[in-house]
Amino acid sequence: MTEKNETKVVSTRIDDxxxxxxxxxxxxxxxxxSDLIRKALRYYIRYAHKDDNKIxxxxxxxxxxxEDLSFLLDNLNQEQIEKLAKQxxxxxxxxxxxxFKYVENQEFNPLDLHVKNLLPILVENIFSFDxxxxxxxxxxxxxxxLLTFTGTHSLNLSFSRYLKYLILKFLEPYNYKLVNExxxxxxxxxxxxx
Numbered sequence: 001m002t003e004k005n006e007t008k009v010v011s012t013r014i015d016d017x018x019x020x021x022x023x024x025x026x027x028x029x030x031x032x033x034s035d036l037i038r039k040a041l042r043y044y045i046r047y048a049h050k051d052d053n054k055i056x057x058x059x060x061x062x063x064x065x066x067e068d069l070s071f072l073l074d075n076l077n078q079e080q081i082e083k084l085a086k087q088x089x090x091x092x093x094x095x096x097x098x099x100f101k102y103v104e105n106q107e108f109n110p111l112d113l114h115v116k117n118l119l120p121i122l123v124e125n126i127f128s129f130d131x132x133x134x135x136x137x138x139x140x141x142x143x144x145x146l147l148t149f150t151g152t153h154s155l156n157l158s159f160s161r162y163l164k165y166l167i168l169k170f171l172e173p174y175n176y177k178l179v180n181e182x183x184x185x186x187x188x189x190x191x192x193x194x
Contacts, residue, residue, distance in 0.1 A: 042130060066155055073158035080160060085165030092126070092170075115174045116142060119149075122170060127151065134163070147176055147192040157185040164188060 025093070026036050064072075073081065093110045100108035113121070119140045127135040138151040149167055153159060160183045167190060168178060176192035183189075 017142060039130070070156045073162055074156060076158065078161065081162050082165045085162055086169055088166055089169035096121070112171050113170070115147070115176075118170060122167075145194045147171070147194075149188070149190045149192075151188050153186055153188075155186070157183070160184060160186070160188045164190060 024031055024037060024145065026033050029036075031039075038146045067148075076084065079172050094111040095114075097108065100110075119142070123138045123140065127138045135151040138149070140147065140149045151163065153163075164181065164183055171192055175194055177194070178190060179190035179193045
């Protein structure tokens, strides 16, 4: 990608076996080979990058299905869900810092991000379909002292609670206080005030 909405053609060679697997996958999921290749590259760049210490770009990852995540979250109590959200927040901060180090801004502190810059990172680089694919859709609004966040997903009530605690952790340094919430299965609405 050279600019937003502008694409560049890149070609490569693949063997017959990989071509057959791509064709099968593309047909099964109803996506083009180009979409599949773009998704694979995004995934590889995000998760498979290794640094000098031979560890993952962000943290060692265990990939599980959404169904397994729903099951696991349903077996955690509120305190455990909150603890998991705090751990996820700390991993995300490390990842943001590591990214800025990677782009030669080693002194960057993720907590120096303005909330208006943080929210797009969350929505586009964590929650979106092209990132972690946590939410079907997500939106936020910042107006004077109010900040709202909404999202829908395909998981359970426990996942909505997990998202609430994760977003609370991200907004804590900015002194936003939760003043209204609607937490349901497959939906989350949060309103904050400074």
